[in-house]
Amino acid sequence: MEKYAHAKLNITLEIRGLRPDGYHELDMIFLELKEGDRIIGEKTKEGITLSCSDPSLPCDERNLAYRAAALMRERFGIKEGIRLHIEKRIPSQAGLGGGSSDAACVMNLMNELFCLDADPKELEEMAGALGSDVPFFIRGGCQRAKGRGEILTAIGAFPPCTVLVVKPDVSVSTPWAYRAYDQMEDPAEAGSGCTEAAEKAIRSGDFPALCAAMHNDLEAPVIKEYPEIGRMKEELFRLGADRAMMTGSGSAVFGLFSSAEKAASALAALESSCNAQIFLNEICSDHS
Numbered sequence: 001m002e003k004y005a006h007a008k009l010n011i012t013l014e015i016r017g018l019r020p021d022g023y024h025e026l027d028m029i030f031l032e033l034k035e036g037d038r039i040i041g042e043k044t045k046e047g048i049t050l051s052c053s054d055p056s057l058p059c060d061e062r063n064l065a066y067r068a069a070a071l072m073r074e075r076f077g078i079k080e081g082i083r084l085h086i087e088k089r090i091p092s093q094a095g096l097g098g099g100s101s102d103a104a105c106v107m108n109l110m111n112e113l114f115c116l117d118a119d120p121k122e123l124e125e126m127a128g129a130l131g132s133d134v135p136f137f138i139r140g141g142c143q144r145a146k147g148r149g150e151i152l153t154a155i156g157a158f159p160p161c162t163v164l165v166v167k168p169d170v171s172v173s174t175p176w177a178y179r180a181y182d183q184m185e186d187p188a189e190a191g192s193g194c195t196e197a198a199e200k201a202i203r204s205g206d207f208p209a210l211c212a213a214m215h216n217d218l219e220a221p222v223i224k225e226y227p228e229i230g231r232m233k234e235e236l237f238r239l240g241a242d243r244a245m246m247t248g249s250g251s252a253v254f255g256l257f258s259s260a261e262k263a264a265s266a267l268a269a270l271e272s273s274c275n276a277q278i279f280l281n282e283i284c285s286d287h288s
C-alpha cells in the first residue's frame with residue numbers, strides 16, 4: 001500500500017502565552033499542500049522495519065514514523081509486523097511538518113492496511129501524544145488549530161492561488177525558535193487577532209484580506225538569527241508574491257500568488273539565481 005504524507009504551511013501562527021506544561025498556547029491556520037513524502041507499507045510476520053531515502057534520518061525509535069507504527073501495533077493489538085519505506089521529499093527542519101506528516105500518514109496507512117476501522121477521533125488523540133502537529137495531518141485540508149495545535153476546526157476551501165515554497169540553506173530547531181520568541185523584549189502584540197481575521201477572509205474567499213491578515217509570531221525572532229530567511233521572503237515579494245511569510249518555525253518561506261503566470265516566472269527566476277530548494281505547490285483540496 002502506498003500513501004502520500006503531505007506538507008503543510010502555517011497561514012498564521014499566533015502565540016497566546018506559555019502554558020504550565022511548558023508548551024505555548026497557540027492559535028493557527030494550517031494548510032495542507034499536495035507536495036509530500038511517499039510512504040510504502042506492507043505487512044510482515046513481525047516487528048517494525050523502517051527505511052528511508054534520506055540516509056541522514058534515523059530509522060529507529062528516534063523517527064516519529066517508527067513511533068507511530070509502534071503505537072498503532074500496541075493500541076490495536078496488531079500481532080503481524082510492518083515494513084515501511086519513506087521516500088523523502090519534504091525537507092526537514094523547514095516548518096513544513098515533514099516528520100509529523102509521516103507519522104500521521106503511517107497511522108492512516110496502518111488503519112487501512114490492517115482494516116482497523118479506527119475512530120478518527122481516537123487516531124487524532126493518539127497522534128497528539130506523538131507531537132503537537134500530528135493530529136492536523138490525520139485530517140489534512142485547511143484547519144484552525146488551537147491549544148498545542150491539536151484542537152482542530154475545519155475552515156473549508158482556501159481561496160484559489162498558487163504557492164511557491166523556498167527553503168533557504170539553513171535549518172531551524174523548533175524548541176530553539178520558541179525559546180527565542182520567549183526571550184524577545186516585546187512579543188505577542190503584532191499578531192494579535194490575525195488568525196480570527198484570516199479565518200474570516202478564507203471563509204468569505206477574500207484573498208487580499210487574507211494576505212493582509214497573515215502573520216507568524218515566530219518570524220521576527222527567527223529572522224533576527226537567520227537573516228537569509230528574511231532575504232528570501234523579500235525576494236518572493238520582489239518577484240510578485242501577494243504575500244510572503246515563513247512557515248512554522250522555519251526555515252522555509254512561501255509566497256502566495258494570485259497570478260499563476262507570476263508564480264511560474266518567479267520559480268524560473270529563483271531556480272536560476274539561488275541554490276535553495278524550491279517547490280511550486282498545489283493546495284490539497286481533496287478534504288475540507
Ligand code: C5P
Nearest residue numbers: 023024026131132133148149174175178
Ligand atoms: O509537540 P512537538 O514535539 O512537535 O513540539 C516540539 C517543540 O516545539 C516543543 O518541545 C516545544 O519546544 C515547541 N512547542 C511549543 N508549543 C507548542 C508546540 C510546540 O512550545 N504548542
